[in-house]
Amino acid sequence: MTSDISSAAGNPRLPEELASSTTFLLKRLGFAAKEQALDAYEETGLHPYHHAVLAVLDEGSRETQGAIADALGYDRGQLVGLLDELEERGLIERRRDPSDRRRQAVSMTPEGKRALTKLRALHLRLENDFLADLDESQRARLHGLLRELARRHLPHCAFQQLSSPAADG
Secondary structure, three states: OOOOOEOOOOOEOOOHHHHOOHHHHHHHHHHHHHHHHHHHHHOOOOOHHHHHHHHHHHHOOOOEHHHHHHHHOOOHHHHHHHHHHHHHOOOEEEEEEOOEEEEEEEEEOHHHHHHHHHHHHHHHHHHHHHOOOOOHHHHHHHHHHHHHHHHHHOOOOOOOOOOOHHHOO
């Protein structure tokens, strides 16, 4: 006896065991969202990781390399490479902290602010495309549920308010 694992359109379909798994679907949707973002960000010459660094800097409260890495849950070595790339493009500046020469203070340049504005518009377009099948109420419920899970499973996420889903990238 063979089981039919094709949909009506002839495309392979997932076994029900996987399709009924919430964590499996979260992983697969995460991969799909990441793939779409990487393709779209490629046009800018930047990466979603760069966007996240610029967003942290725009918040203004974390300007040392270590604080940025901690806020994003990035490896500090990985962050140095990202900062090098942003600095080469003129989007950030790094200076030695006068009170502690071991630390680098990082700030966004005016060009970095312009790039961040463009990246935010791109992110919003991607999110709207990805969530197009959901109405506003469904999007808000989904976002709220994801934030609840993130509180436990992503300890570096410190949510200050529940009304700003565009800032969660």
